[in-house]
Amino acid sequence: xxxxxxxxxxxxxxxxxxxxxxxxxxxxxxxxxxxxxxxxxxxxxxxxxxxxxxxxxxxxxxxxxxxxxxxxxxxxxxxxxxxxxxxxxxxxxxxxxxxxxxxxxxxxxxxxxxxxxxxxxxxxxxxxxxxxxxxxxxxxxxxxxxxxxxxxxxxxxxxxxxxxxxxxxxxxxxxxxxxxxxxxxxxxxxxxxxxxxxxxxxxxxxxxxxxxxxxxxxxxxxxxxxxxxxxxxxxxxxxxxxxxxxxxxxxxxxxxxxxxxxxxxxxxxxxxxxxxxxxxxxxxxxxxxxxxxxxxxxxxxxxxxxxxxxxxxxxxxxxxxxxxxxxxxxxxxxxxxxxxxxxxxxxxxxxxxxxxxxxxxxxxxxxxxxxxxxxxxxxxxxxxxxxxxxxxxxxxxxxxxxxxxxxxxxxxxxxxxxxxxxxxxxxxxxxxxxxxxxxxxxxxxxxxxxxxxxxxxxxxxxxxxxxxx
Amino acid sequence: xxxxxxxxxxxxxxxxxxxxxxxxxxxxxxxxxxxxxxxxxxxxxxxxxxxxxxxxxxxxxxxxxxxxxxxxxxxxxxxxxxxxxxxxxxxxxxxxxxxxxxxxxxxxxxxxxxxxxxxxxxxxxxxxxxxxxxxxxxxxxxxxxxxxxxxxxxxxxxxxxxxxxxxxxxxxxxxxxxxxxxxxxxxxxxxxxxxxxxxxxxxxxxxxxxxxxxxxxxxxxxxxxxxxxxxxxxxxxxxxxxxxxxxxxxxxxxxxxxxxxxxxxxxxxxxxxxx
Numbered sequence: 001x002x003x004x005x006x007x008x009x010x011x012x013x014x015x016x017x018x019x020x021x022x023x024x025x026x027x028x029x030x031x032x033x034x035x036x037x038x039x040x041x042x043x044x045x046x047x048x049x050x051x052x053x054x055x056x057x058x059x060x061x062x063x064x065x066x067x068x069x070x071x072x073x074x075x076x077x078x079x080x081x082x083x084x085x086x087x088x089x090x091x092x093x094x095x096x097x098x099x100x101x102x103x104x105x106x107x108x109x110x111x112x113x114x115x116x117x118x119x120x121x122x123x124x125x126x127x128x129x130x131x132x133x134x135x136x137x138x139x140x141x142x143x144x145x146x147x148x149x150x151x152x153x154x155x156x157x158x159x160x161x162x163x164x165x166x167x168x169x170x171x172x173x174x175x176x177x178x179x180x181x182x183x184x185x186x187x188x189x190x191x192x193x194x195x196x197x198x199x200x201x202x203x204x205x206x207x208x209x210x211x212x213x214x215x216x217x218x219x220x221x222x223x224x225x226x227x228x229x230x231x232x233x234x235x236x237x238x239x240x241x242x243x244x245x246x247x248x249x250x251x252x253x254x255x256x257x258x259x260x261x262x263x264x265x266x267x268x269x270x271x272x273x274x275x276x277x278x279x280x281x282x283x284x285x286x287x288x289x290x291x292x293x294x295x296x297x298x299x300x301x302x303x304x305x306x307x308x309x310x311x312x313x314x315x316x317x318x319x320x321x322x323x324x325x326x327x328x329x330x331x332x333x334x335x336x337x338x339x340x341x342x343x344x345x346x347x348x349x350x351x352x353x354x355x356x357x358x359x360x361x362x363x364x365x366x367x368x369x370x371x372x373x374x375x376x377x378x379x380x381x382x383x384x385x386x387x388x389x390x391x392x393x394x395x396x397x398x399x400x401x402x403x404x405x406x407x408x409x410x411x412x413x414x415x416x417x418x419x420x421x422x423x424x425x426x427x428x429x430x431x432x433x434x435x436x437x438x439x440x441x442x443x444x445x446x447x448x449x450x451x452x453x454x455x456x457x458x459x460x461x462x463x464x465x466x467x468x469x
Numbered sequence: 470x471x472x473x474x475x476x477x478x479x480x481x482x483x484x485x486x487x488x489x490x491x492x493x494x495x496x497x498x499x500x501x502x503x504x505x506x507x508x509x510x511x512x513x514x515x516x517x518x519x520x521x522x523x524x525x526x527x528x529x530x531x532x533x534x535x536x537x538x539x540x541x542x543x544x545x546x547x548x549x550x551x552x553x554x555x556x557x558x559x560x561x562x563x564x565x566x567x568x569x570x571x572x573x574x575x576x577x578x579x580x581x582x583x584x585x586x587x588x589x590x591x592x593x594x595x596x597x598x599x600x601x602x603x604x605x606x607x608x609x610x611x612x613x614x615x616x617x618x619x620x621x622x623x624x625x626x627x628x629x630x631x632x633x634x635x636x637x638x639x640x641x642x643x644x645x646x647x648x649x650x651x652x653x654x655x656x657x658x659x660x661x662x663x664x665x666x667x668x669x670x671x672x673x674x675x676x677x678x679x680x681x682x683x684x685x686x687x688x689x690x691x692x693x694x695x696x697x698x699x700x701x702x703x704x705x706x707x708x709x710x711x712x713x714x715x716x717x718x719x720x721x722x723x724x725x726x727x728x729x730x731x732x733x734x735x736x737x738x739x740x741x742x743x744x
Contacts, residue, residue, distance in 0.1 A: 176556065176686070176688055177686070178507060178510075178553065178554035178556075214554070215470075215554050215555060215556045216493070216556075217556055217557070217559070217688055220497070220557065220558055220559055220688075221493050221494060221497065221556065221557065221558070222493055222497075242688065242689060242690040243689050243690065244690070244691065244692045246692065246695075246702065248702070252702070253695055253696075253697060253702060253721055253725070255724060255725060255727075255728040258692075258693070259691060259692040259693075261690050261691050261692065262685055262691035262692055262693045265685050265686065265690070265691055266685060270513070270514070270685065271511070275732065275736070276732075276735055276736045276739040276740070277511065278511045279511055279512050279513040279538055279539055279542075279736060280513045280514070280685075281513075281729045281732035281733070281736065283728075354724060354727070355720075355721060355724030355725065356724075402688065402689050402690065403689075403707075404688055404689060404707065
């Protein structure tokens with residue numbers, strides 16, 4: 001392709017960011033976004049491959065070269081229209097997708113130099129459309145008269161709702177909380193995903209005709225069977241992995257030990273970082289330890305730093321190589337002064353006579369033989385116990401399926417971990433007219449995988465409503 | 470949504486009753502279950518066990534003591550005003566069955582939670598002895614309703630201004646001596662539930678308590694409400710709120726209820742300063 005070598009030589013755009021020493025004490029977004037000029041220069045780097053490998057790497061098959069070409073041409077509303085064709089939440093995905101292992105990981109330019117910054121460009125196009133109010137919404141097909149209940153308003157539920165409303169179905173989202181967005185609002189912090197962006201993406205869906213019923217805990221307030229009795233023709237279950245795991249260590253119920261779910265929900269959904277303007281309080285630790293090393297752990301650690309901690313340690317039983325968080329999250333955390341204490345495992349928590357946390361005991365580990373996950377198993381070094389003083393611990397070692405909904409629907413089959421068994425290709429469950437996807441089916445994964453599952457289920461639901469089960 | 474259709478003040482205005490429109494919840498709720506309420510967008514999510522439900526009218530009733538900023542904001546809302554959010558019914562319902570002779574022990578606003586359970590136990594054919602406690606006669610709530618829901622009613626006040634001068638545990642010991650009791654239900658302040666459980670444990674009488682720890686979501690998501698029951702960690706929101714009173718670690722529960730004491734003070738001070 002002509003000019004290929006030249007394009008490789010143009011350096012990849014660098015995202016302007018708030019300086020680490022400033023942002024570590026505020027909740028404003030860390031990356032500031034590309035300027036028009038930066039975006040157009042970056043977009044011009046795209047080789048416009050005839051068989052774009054990037055699209056193959058995208059769980060929702062966004063026309064990546066297509067929207068990038070529009071940006072290169074300066075047609076920003078054309079760019080967002082291309083994105084909306086396949087993705088209802090581009091402003092979210094541009095920020096939180098692990099592009100390095102998906103679209104960008106497949107980019108041909110990346111083989112010899114650096115890949116096109118697809119995530120930055122997606123974010124740019126979405127932000128531009130939101131700022132300027134441009135971009136025509138997808139055309140809604142003629143009404144089918146079929147009613148679909150979407151349970152949960154996280155990334156997979158929003159995708160299903162967006163896809164099906166465009167196909168002409170009457171879609172209602174049932175959300176347990178008082179705000180729409182699921183993990184996008186309760187889990188991911190403001191500094192990584194500003195909440196007005198989620199609200200804007202949801203408002204787009206509402207403009208397309210999606211109805212939202214807040215404060216509705218399906219399973220408690222109403223059951224799926226009752227929704228069918230009320231006239232719904234199909235239901236999609238995207239309720240996430242809502243039950244926090246604890247480590248079952250002595251002292252874990254001391255005041256000052258929190259699940260990441262609680263800590264982040266207080267901070268994000270309830271806006272406790274603005275206490276006392278907002279009523280919900282949050283523990284502001286001076287010496288904070290986060291247990292676990294995934295994206296959620298990084299979110300918790302960086303939140304603790306912003307809430308005024310003197311020191312924040314991420315304690316992880318394996319080594320740096322195995323830390324499951326995205327490279328960018330690890331890098332941002334380190335830049336902000338978060339310390340990684342690796343090959344270390346907690347054994348117990350200590351408290352004072354008021355039941356408040358004062359410290360924890362840890363064991364040093366070394367890596368042994370690979371385990372079933374293929375990663376080298378951490379093995380405790382005998383006699384290596386030592387104490388870390390801390391007044392706040394956030395346990396971030398994953399979450400499991402919440403049985404609240406599934407207890408009320410005994411005819412939906414579960415696997416041995418309590419996750420819903422859903423056909424990986426269609427999302428169909430064992431119960432007629434019920435689909436499931438996202439973390440409730442797969443266990444904890446990413447926003448975009450949940451969206452991909454939502455896309456597959458939406459296609460299957462559409463087939464059901466127009467053809468049959 | 471969630472409009473207040475009736476409001477009453479009790480115990481000299483320190484305890485408030487709100488009857489709230491919530492048709493979906495009212496259709497489902499059973500004695501022992503709770504709701505989470507938020508008075509406004511900036512408010513905290515507060516769990517309260519329902520005191521009554523009217524499925525035909527589509528309303529639920531909560532009774533709460535004004536203790537902090539959130540309950541104060543609830544208390545200021547007039548008939549016709551709306552709660553920002555009410556979710557439920559949450560938690561497991563009380564298992565109500567015919568057991569024979571049962572005792573219901575209530576204190577403070579726990580009496581409000583105890584009422585539908587007491588009524589249910591009586592309707593199920595049990596002989597119900599109820600023992601209610603309060604600091605003085607003016608702070609006692611729902612005496613008439615509890616009297617109707619019980620076969621025998623005992624009142625205890627700390628200052629002797631009504632009924633037995635002393636604690637509910639004095640009367641409970643007496644009743645357990647004289648009668649063959651198969652179940653005790655105790656709902657009230659943590660120390661009350663702790664002492665009742667200590668007495669019934671000694672006598673080997675099964676005891677149910679209803680716990681009200683700090684919660685955020687109320688659906689099992691945050692784990693803030695964890696309590697130790699028989700050495701195991703349980704989530705009060707989904708595993709409870711009722712537990713075997715003999716197995717609950719009350720001291721841990723008391724500690725955890727004090728987790729945000731300083732913040733609560735700050736929140737009240739801040740709102741008074743702004744007002």
